[in-house]
Amino acid sequence: MKKFWPYIMILLLITAGCANTASVGPDANLQNTIVLTPQITSNTLNTSAPTPVGSSRMLNNIDLIFIPHEIKPLIEGTPDKRWVKGSSVYYGDLPGKKKATLSFYCESQSDTLKDVYAYLEAGGKVYNLGLISCFGFDGISQVELVDLTNDGIKDFFIMGGSGATCETAWVIGYKDGKWHCFLDYSNLNINDLDEDGRQELTATSRGSLPTFVEIFKWNGNCFESADVTTCTKMEYSTLYNKNSRWIIESGNANEPYYYIYKGSKLKQIFLGD
Numbered sequence: 001m002k003k004f005w006p007y008i009m010i011l012l013l014i015t016a017g018c019a020n021t022a023s024v025g026p027d028a029n030l031q032n033t034i035v036l037t038p039q040i041t042s043n044t045l046n047t048s049a050p051t052p053v054g055s056s057r058m059l060n061n062i063d064l065i066f067i068p069h070e071i072k073p074l075i076e077g078t079p080d081k082r083w084v085k086g087s088s089v090y091y092g093d094l095p096g097k098k099k100a101t102l103s104f105y106c107e108s109q110s111d112t113l114k115d116v117y118a119y120l121e122a123g124g125k126v127y128n129l130g131l132i133s134c135f136g137f138d139g140i141s142q143v144e145l146v147d148l149t150n151d152g153i154k155d156f157f158i159m160g161g162s163g164a165t166c167e168t169a170w171v172i173g174y175k176d177g178k179w180h181c182f183l184d185y186s187n188l189n190i191n192d193l194d195e196d197g198r199q200e201l202t203a204t205s206r207g208s209l210p211t212f213v214e215i216f217k218w219n220g221n222c223f224e225s226a227d228v229t230t231c232t233k234m235e236y237s238t239l240y241n242k243n244s245r246w247i248i249e250s251g252n253a254n255e256p257y258y259y260i261y262k263g264s265k266l267k268q269i270f271l272g273d
Helices: 005-023 026-031 228-232
Strands: 061-063 084-091 100-106 116-122 125-133 140-146 155-163 166-175 178-186 188-191 200-204 213-218 223-227 236-242 245-252 255-262 265-269
Touching (some): 116 155, 125 166, 166 188, 178 223, 200 236, 213 236, 228 245, 228 255
Antiparallel strands (some): 061 265, 084 100, 166 178, 188 200, 213 223, 236 245, 255 265
């Protein structure tokens, strides 16, 4: 009997193994199988819709730092009698039915001397405004009567060429019973930047680099200006109209940002198409 015992043990082990194999069905195999499926994470694929071009969602507000500009009373003076008188602009819409006439005089009609000076005649006095054009009468690019101080009284806006990339510009107005030069600056424009129905002044590049934008506002006593490039801490700024809206672009090389002007602030926007 001892001789056959090892064979009996081997036979029992083989039988037990076959029994275990027969008891493992398809369901048991699934329970022990790990099924791998691809996982999409936010780091590999962003399924959210991109922000549409032209969205009006505001991104960032920038407070502008405004610096005041001194207003100066006009100085009396008369033109040289030898000078040639050009055009005149009459203005009679002042408080108390006062009248004023803006006139331009050129030193001569020669090809070399084309400096043009402006004079204001009002209340029996003549005021010397100064040199407005270095290119003759044709260099006077703009003369308008527009209320820039929001007091219901129109001001003289005068601009003329004084260099290749520079235009001299003045705002002449009547305040506290006297005529003043409210602003003596360069490269000014008249725009309704914030679409509130009132005109704002801006100063922009006329070809000089880097391009710049300055925004002006009247504080009740004088004009104040803010330099967009300085306030945004960028390298350049430009101003243009797109779809009847004034857009201020400011940025670094190949990195532009877009803003609109509202409430003495710059509000960043997505540029519309």
